[in-house]
Amino acid sequence: MTLILNTWIFESDVKSGTKQADLVDRVAKLGADGIEVRREYFTDLDSELPEVAKRAxxxxxxVNLSVPDVVFEDDxxxxxxxxxxxxxGQILGLKKIKFNTGHFDRFTGDLKKDFARFPLDEIEMNVxxxxxxxxxxxxxxxxxxxxANSAGLTSLGYVYDMGNWGFTHGDxxxxxxxxxxxxxxxxxxxxxxxxxELTTSDDLDRGMFDWRALLKLLPSDQYYALEYPMATDAQISSQIKLFKDEVGA
Known part of the structure; x- marks a missing residue:
């Protein structure tokens, strides 16, 4: 089990000017196995990307990267x-990079050929x-x-975002x-x-989802990330313990 902290957790600090590179040491002290940085939180990619990599x-x-962009454009x-x-991602030394799918329904190309230029053997791509x-x-x-799997792109995977199913009214x-x-x-x-009125909870045990039951339906040997704003390091530590106690880490 690998537990990642997504930097949305530190939203208030980022809004106050904290750089994601400065969060790396903090994530380590909190006892997580990794950090998921958000591309939209960077203000100077040239200086911040190598600094995150160095500290990690x-x-x-x-190090994982969340990119708020699609794989396939509207056309x-x-x-x-x-x-x-x-x-x-290569500068960051990523394990995983995450996108949104977009309009694959309108794609007319050759997946295997078109994706050959990406370093998928180095960085795992997920949607x-x-x-x-x-x-x-x-x-x-x-x-x-x-x-993608039929085209031989078997390393491509999916990020199951539990909370987002609430906002899309999905099952x-x-x-x-x-x-x-x-x-x-x-x-x-x-x-x-x-x-x-839907809002993101700051506690896994408070909300519309039975996260323990949902985890039983998913692979147990994959990466996990906590991804919701929390006010203090004490609260973050408490949520880490809640998760680890459940999964037996």
Whole structure:
């Protein structure tokens, strides 16, 4: 079991000017195995990417990258920025990079040929269910990954984001069952439904999802990430302990 802390956890610090590189040591002290940095949180890629990589190596931490962009554009073409994102990933020394699927339904190219230029043997590529009507559906993710596997791109995987199924009004349990075979990474956050108003919880045990039951439907030997804002390091430590006590880490 590998536990990652997504830097959304430190949202208030980032908004106050804390760089993600400065969070690396903090993540290590909290006892996590890695950090998932968010591309939208970087303000100076040239200086921050190598600094994150340096500090992660010093602390022996895994580095993953969340990119808030699609693989396939509205017309079905491959996103031209993907090459840039993978180059950034190489600087970071990534294990995994995460995107949203986008309009694979309009793709007319050759997956194996078109994806050959990406360093997939070095950086594992995953797609996540986001909070959009296009990329936040089981059918979109399953269709793309089934086609990718058929094309020999077997390293491509899926990030099961538990909380996002709440925001898209999807069936988190059915999604877990249908996408378990593709799941390489699990993002954990719960969602509070207050008379139809949905908000992200700061406690795995408070919200609409039975996260323990959902985890039983998913592979147990993959990466996990906590991904929800928390106010203090004490609270983060408490949530880490809650998770580790459950999975037996």
């Amino acid at each position: 190596k010093t602390n022996n931490l895994v 079905g073409s491959l996103n031209p920025k993907l090459d840039e994102y993978f180059k950034e 996540e269910n986001d909070q959009t009507a296009v990329s936040g559906k089981v059918s979109t993710i399953k269709t793309f990954l089934t086609a 988190a349990e059915q999604a877990a069952k249908e996408l378990a075979a593709f799941t390489h990474y699990i993002h954990l956050k719960n969602v509070i439904n207050n008379n139809g």
